[in-house]
Amino acid sequence: MKIGLLASNPELPSNQRILEAGEERGHRIRFYDIRQCYIKLDAEQPEIHYRGGQLLNKLDAVIPRIRPDLTYYGCAVVRQFENLGIFSLNSANAISHSRDKLFCLQHFLTQGIPIPTTGLADSPLETEELIEMVNGAPLLVKLLEGPERRGVVLAESRNAGESLITAFRSLQANLLVQEFIKEADGKSLRLLVVDNKVVCAVERQAAPGQFRSNKTIGGAISATRISAEERKLAIKAVKSLDLKVAGVDMLRSRRGPLLIEVTSSPALDDLESVVGKDLAGNLISTVEKKLGWKRKLASPVST
CATH class of the missing domain: 3.30.470.20 (ATP-grasp fold, B domain)
Known part of the structure; x- marks a missing residue:
């Protein structure tokens, strides 16, 4: 099979292992920098090109590994592959939904999947009640747009929590607070x-x-x-x-x-x-x- 690994860093150990695994199984697997892919939207002849004009329409499958800050463009490229009938290990819609932290938490609750008690508010007037919602300090303050396992800060006291929330909001950052599981x-x-x-x-x-x-x-x-x-x-x-x-x-x-x-x-x-x-x-x-x-x-x- 012809497989494309869609990512941004060919030297990343995880990406290297996927390339090795594909070759060990006799497949033609190639790394493609998602940023160097570009697409042609056309009713009669839709296409996906790679740096230098290489046409990628003949791939059998793609394995997307898109870093968080490239989610929008990366999902657009993956969606184009899917529209051409090329199998993607994770679909564009699934990747997009998984990157929306708040959506995921709300979705998990509808599925009966337990999560730590979480609070969200936009008005700074609700900060005290927001902290109370998650059982007070210590608590976690999380940036909604932060990459995986980053943008998470522990506030060990109520005052620290209030200060963190105020500071993040002053930067126009979207955040949520979550109970700390001691x-x-x-x-x-x-x-x-x-x-x-x-x-x-x-x-x-x-x-x-x-x-x-x-x-x-x-x-x-x-x-x-x-x-x-x-x-x-x-x-x-x-x-x-x-x-x-x-x-x-x-x-x-x-x-x-x-x-x-x-x-x-x-x-x-x-x-x-x-x-x-x-x-x-x-x-x-x-x-x-x-x-x-x-x-x-x-x-x-x-x-």
């Missing part, structure tokens, strides 16, 4: 869901003095066992957004697992190094399954 003790779960199956689960432990873990601020990551309820919630959340591949973040609380976020372009390399599985290969296998591709058997050697 009993999680700086730990969170990341589950990777591929084709409606949880293919790996890890636990992230925040570094000393931090309330969460990520690559920027450090912390530990280790393979972990999950409950049937956690597995069910992750699959339900991803399926409800119509994503074929997604990372699901959740916390363990006294009232059970709480879903935090679903990302349509999850990192793979750090997960693979921890769980020792070919996760990139799972993505390629899903493309093969959706397109009904079967690997050719080697011809028998005559004697």
Whole structure:
């Protein structure tokens, strides 16, 4: 098959692993910088071009890994591929919806998926009541337009919360406040869901003095066992957004697992190094399954 990896950084380890996995399975897989793709909207001859005039209409499938600040343009390009009948591992609509943090939280509640208590208000006059809605301090202040696992600040006191909310609003930033799950003790779960199956689960432990873990601020990551309820919630959340591949973040609380976020372009390399599985290969296998591709058997050697 001819597969296009749509992203913006060919050197990113996760992107490298996907390219390797595709080649190992005998496919012609190429990296295409989403910013260098351009489209022709035409009733008779719609097209997708790549830097230098290369025509991409003959691809069999694309694997989009679009960074948050390129969501609008990236989804436009992915949608064009879909309109041409080219399979996309995650659809443009699914990616777009998953990037809208507020939409996701509201959507999860309609699906019966538990989340931390969250508040949203536009008027600065409602700041005190907004903080009270999420059970007071400590609390989290989250930017709605922030990239995955960034733009999140812990306010340890009510005064700190009020100051943060005021400061962000002065910058015309859209934000929400969320209850702080103290009993999680700086730990969170990341589950990777591929084709409606949880293919790996890890636990992230925040570094000393931090309330969460990520690559920027450090912390530990280790393979972990999950409950049937956690597995069910992750699959339900991803399926409800119509994503074929997604990372699901959740916390363990006294009232059970709480879903935090679903990302349509999850990192793979750090997960693979921890769980020792070919996760990139799972993505390629899903493309093969959706397109009904079967690997050719080697011809028998005559004697």
